[in-house]
Amino acid sequence: MSTSVLDSSARAAPAPHAKPAQPAAEAQNAQPGFAMPAQPGALRLWLGRWVVPVLLPLALLLAWDLAVRWTGTMLVPSPREVALMLWDFAFGGIYDDAFSETLGTHWLQSMARVYGAFALATAVGIPLGLVIGKNAAIRRFVDPTLQMLRPVPVTAWLPLSMIFFGVGPNAAIFLVFLGAFFPIVINTTFGVKSVEVRLFEAAAMLGCSGASMFRQVVLPAALPSIFNGLRLGHGIAWFLIVVGEMTGVPEGLGAAIMDGRMLSRTDVVISGMVVIGFTGFVTDRLLVALNNRLLKWSPQHNV
Amino acid sequence: MFSRRLLLASLTASALAASMVAPAHAADKVIKVGTLKLIHGITPYFYDRFAPAGYKIEVVTFDTPTDGKNAVVTKSVDFGTYGLAAATLGAAAGEPVVIIAPQSNGGMAIVVHKDAGVGNFKALKGKRVGILPGSTQEAVFLDRLKAEGMTIKDVKSVRVSFSEMAGALERGDIDAYVGAEPGPSISVIKGVGKVLELPYSTPTGSVNMVMTTHADTVKNNAELTKAFLEMHRKAAEYATANRPALIEMAGAKLGLPADVANLAADNVQLTWKIDADWVQRGKYYGSLMLERKQIRKLPDYSRFIVTGLVPQS
Numbered sequence: 001m002s003t004s005v006l007d008s009s010a011r012a013a014p015a016p017h018a019k020p021a022q023p024a025a026e027a028q029n030a031q032p033g034f035a036m037p038a039q040p041g042a043l044r045l046w047l048g049r050w051v052v053p054v055l056l057p058l059a060l061l062l063a064w065d066l067a068v069r070w071t072g073t074m075l076v077p078s079p080r081e082v083a084l085m086l087w088d089f090a091f092g093g094i095y096d097d098a099f100s101e102t103l104g105t106h107w108l109q110s111m112a113r114v115y116g117a118f119a120l121a122t123a124v125g126i127p128l129g130l131v132i133g134k135n136a137a138i139r140r141f142v143d144p145t146l147q148m149l150r151p152v153p154v155t156a157w158l159p160l161s162m163i164f165f166g167v168g169p170n171a172a173i174f175l176v177f178l179g180a181f182f183p184i185v186i187n188t189t190f191g192v193k194s195v196e197v198r199l200f201e202a203a204a205m206l207g208c209s210g211a212s213m214f215r216q217v218v219l220p221a222a223l224p225s226i227f228n229g230l231r232l233g234h235g236i237a238w239f240l241i242v243v244g245e246m247t248g249v250p251e252g253l254g255a256a257i258m259d260g261r262m263l264s265r266t267d268v269v270i271s272g273m274v275v276i277g278f279t280g281f282v283t284d285r286l287l288v289a290l291n292n293r294l295l296k297w298s299p300q301h302n303v
Numbered sequence: 304m305f306s307r308r309l310l311l312a313s314l315t316a317s318a319l320a321a322s323m324v325a326p327a328h329a330a331d332k333v334i335k336v337g338t339l340k341l342i343h344g345i346t347p348y349f350y351d352r353f354a355p356a357g358y359k360i361e362v363v364t365f366d367t368p369t370d371g372k373n374a375v376v377t378k379s380v381d382f383g384t385y386g387l388a389a390a391t392l393g394a395a396a397g398e399p400v401v402i403i404a405p406q407s408n409g410g411m412a413i414v415v416h417k418d419a420g421v422g423n424f425k426a427l428k429g430k431r432v433g434i435l436p437g438s439t440q441e442a443v444f445l446d447r448l449k450a451e452g453m454t455i456k457d458v459k460s461v462r463v464s465f466s467e468m469a470g471a472l473e474r475g476d477i478d479a480y481v482g483a484e485p486g487p488s489i490s491v492i493k494g495v496g497k498v499l500e501l502p503y504s505t506p507t508g509s510v511n512m513v514m515t516t517h518a519d520t521v522k523n524n525a526e527l528t529k530a531f532l533e534m535h536r537k538a539a540e541y542a543t544a545n546r547p548a549l550i551e552m553a554g555a556k557l558g559l560p561a562d563v564a565n566l567a568a569d570n571v572q573l574t575w576k577i578d579a580d581w582v583q584r585g586k587y588y589g590s591l592m593l594e595r596k597q598i599r600k601l602p603d604y605s606r607f608i609v610t611g612l613v614p615q616s
Binding site: 074075095096097098162163166167168246247248249250255258259261262263264 | 367368369372373376377389392393396397398399433435436437438460461462463464467470471474475476477596597599
């Protein structure tokens with residue numbers, strides 16, 4: 001059975017409300033002055049989709065460039081200098097220094113660490129969150145400890161993680177795991193706890209029980225919350241990689257940023273930030289796409 | 304009520320006392336001095352004893368040498384001390400940072416784990432060596448490698464901050480490190496490591512930390528800079544001549560046990576004199592950084608190193 005109980009109920013739910021809504025809308029349209037807004041033209045749609053989102057970044061770039069020019073600061077490079085650095089970082093041929101042509105290596109290392117740790121946090125966090133949310137006895141057993149550990153800043157774990165895993169990438173992976181784990185587990189727990197009791201009753205009436213109840217009711221109903229947790233955890237994973245790669249890690253975007261900081265190479269620091277921001281944005285869009293695909297039965301949870 | 308009256312009376316008295324005392328403090332101008340939490344950066348903690356009349360000293364600590372340099376360039380502090388490397392990086396990029404005096408020489412050591420089987424410099428080949436990029440120690444180590452016919456590729460370099468080097472060696476994460484005091488003394492006192500060498504045989508010698516300020520301070524406030532340097536001289540001479548005071552200050556400000564501070568102090572020369580030899584070594588150091596592409600051009604040394612303001616006595 002591929003369709004879940006929740007799927008069918010959720011699809012069926014809006015139907016009774018849809019019909020009475022239509023005549024009301026028509027009645028409104030019939031009154032003078034209450035006409036439906038005209039559909040936007042293709043050009044306007046295109047502008048809204050592709051041009052509007054880049055206006056703010058362009059304005060910020062311009063403001064950055066002007067601020068550097070006006071203040072004459074040597075501490076912050078201009079956007080042009082950062083663009084040159086990014087090119088040299090990726091393909092070399094401009095500065096021919098320790099950072100030239102190394103972006104690929106740094107990027108791959110950081111990607112492997114971030115997504116390895118994120119996958120691990122997902123693999124542990126979602127099942128644990130589902131169990132904590134569903135089982136009150138386990139919740140009472142685990143939740144207080146979890147809530148006690150959660151406020152501890154992940155950066156405070158840095159010295160301890162270096163003792164556990166030694167100086168190097170494993171400490172970074174542990175930090176990223178820890179950072180991503182808490183939002184995932186807590187959002188999953190919240191998602192499970194928020195499932196309406198009536199859904200369980202309806203599913204039980206249809207003969208659903210045990211593991212099938214979990215798979216077909218609990219999991220789909222908790223999915224919006226799980227995805228919130230995944231998106232939060234994903235963002236935290238990226239910003240913790242810089243902390244994690246501060247010590248003993250020779251390659252990685254965080255390591256390059258730290259080296260840039262030590263060597264007063266702010267162009268390297270900003271280039272690393274740009275790459276992290278762009279990669280984080282693209283992978284967040286992938287998460288959103290997955291969210292929209294898995295939750296297509298629930299339009300209000302499409303992002 | 305008695306307690307309420309007492310509270311009101313205390314508050315009034317405190318307010319009156321504060322209003323009478325405040326003008327005396329307000330007359331004191333504050334000089335902000337930045338330093339690193341290292342024993343060879345300890346001189347600023349002695350400044351208060353020798354502060355010019357009408358001035359108070361506020362010491363600010365940095366995490367890294369580059370943070371220190373940035374604090375000076377952004378005028379977050381009036382004067383700042385850190386390694387020559389960070390100062391050269393800034394000046395080479397055209398930042399308005401100037402060296403007004405040396406702060407300390409020495410304070411470096413190449414330390415190896417006692418079980419690493421490293422008896423001489425060449426035996427570092429293939430070993431994991433903790434190095435802090437952008438530090439004076441890194442540049443000196445690269446020069447030592449060159450002198451031995453080796454390159455950085457002959458060792459496995461691991462980025463570790465100075466404060467974490469002794470711990471990383473103890474845990475066995477690295478086989479050796481090019482450290483700054485008190486790390487080496489901690490490793491030796493704990494029996495974890497031994498000093499392979501004090502890397503002062505290169506043309507850079509033992510040159511390490513410098514006292515810097517913003518170019519505007521020298522230009523617009525030469526008298527203050529002179530008074531500051533006079534205080535710097537007195538503080539450096541006092542701390543050098545009074546080992547117990549130095550040990551006590553290292554304990555109070557850096558949290559160092561007396562035995563570690565005492566051993567570390569043997570490897571540090573607090574200084575203030577800027578002479579032709581020192582300037583020559585500083586310039587050589589800049590040429591090394593250029594050769595290694597750490598900087599894109601040499602600083603303008605006629606502006607970068609200001610020699611005329613240091614006390615002559």
